[in-house]
Every structure is written in C-alpha cells, then in structure tokens.
Amino acid sequence: MPTLGSFVLGTPDPPALAAFYRDLLGWVTVEGADDPTFVRLRAPEQERPGLSFQLEPEHxxxxxxxxxxxxxxxxxxxxxxxxxxxxxxxxxxxxxxxxxxxxxxxxxxxxxxxxxxxxxxxxxxxx
Missing domain, CATH: 3.10.180.10 (2,3-Dihydroxybiphenyl 1,2-Dioxygenase, domain 1)
Structure with missing residues (x-):
C-alpha cells in the first residue's frame, strides 16, 4: 500500500516559500538547500511525510x-x-x-x- 511521502506546492520561488514554512512549522530542510527549483522539508523527528516546493514560474x-x-x-x-x-x-x-x-x-x-x-x-x- 502506498504511503504519503510529501505534499508539493508550486511556487515561483521555492527557497523563499520553503523558508516561510520551515520557520512556521519548525521543520528542517532535507533536500535542495542550494537548489532554486526544488526544496523539501520534514519534521525534525521523522523523515516522512514532507512538505516540498517546486519551481512553477507561471504560478x-x-x-x-x-x-x-x-x-x-x-x-x-x-x-x-x-x-x-x-x-x-x-x-x-x-x-x-x-x-x-x-x-x-x-x-x-x-x-x-x-x-x-x-x-x-x-x-x-x-x-
């Protein structure tokens, strides 16, 4: 059976939106820290599910x-x-x-x- 890995939000600026949710939720960046097109966050105590942000220039x-x-x-x-x-x-x-x-x-x-x-x-x- 599948399990939820991540919820993904499209955005014109993945690092900026990831920073907002990282600060709001107290989560950590686990993928894409230096990537302008994709960033994934997770709760400090668990790997999944995560919250991801992918580049969508026409958002x-x-x-x-x-x-x-x-x-x-x-x-x-x-x-x-x-x-x-x-x-x-x-x-x-x-x-x-x-x-x-x-x-x-x-x-x-x-x-x-x-x-x-x-x-x-x-x-x-x-x-």
Whole structure:
C-alpha cells in the first residue's frame, strides 16, 4: 500500500516559500538547500511525510473562496494548533509573511495565505 511521502506546492520561488514554512512549522530542510527549483522539508523527528516546493514560474495564486473564472484551489494545508494558542499562531504566521484571508468559514479555524498566496488553515482540535 502506498504511503504519503510529501505534499508539493508550486511556487515561483521555492527557497523563499520553503523558508516561510520551515520557520512556521519548525521543520528542517532535507533536500535542495542550494537548489532554486526544488526544496523539501520534514519534521525534525521523522523523515516522512514532507512538505516540498517546486519551481512553477507561471504560478497563479488561487482565489479563496472560489470564484467563477478565477484560479481554483486544488488543495490546502490544515495545520493543527493548541486550543489556547490559535491567536498567537495567527500572529506568528502573519509576522513570518502570511496574511489572513477575508473569508473565514468557522470558529476555531483561521484561513491564512502564505507569502505566495496558497491558502492554509490554522485550526484547533475539534474545529
């Protein structure tokens, strides 16, 4: 049976986006540290799954929520945070370069956009 090896985000600048997620997640770079076309991160305590970034020069950030005729989101990351730290993690993500999306779907979930426009959710257990 297959297992998840990595989730890959297309971006016009793999090293820059990898640096954002490395700092946000506290992960380490394990591949492509000097490669402008591909970088892979992983949690310090496990090899897989990882989060990878590959060069996509014509990257167009998706809209959120989806709107007819605009780039659609194909996937997003859900990042679990401790129940009492959601506001602090939103502030930390913003300090690293993320922005809060205008549309917020539910309590306990905050939709953010990384510096290249990919949506991701910070959420508390049970949200």
């Amino acid at each position: 167009v950030a998706p809209t959120w929520p989806a709107r007819e005729g605009e780039q659609r989101m194909h996937a997003h990351l859900d990042l679990l945070v401790a129940p009492d730290s959601l506001d602090a993690e939103v502030a930390r993500a913003a300090a690293l370069g993320a922005t809060r999306a205008d549309h917020q779907p539910a309590e306990g979930v905050v939709v953010m956009r990384d510096p290249h426009g990919h949506p991701f959710c910070l959420f508390v257990p049970g949200a």
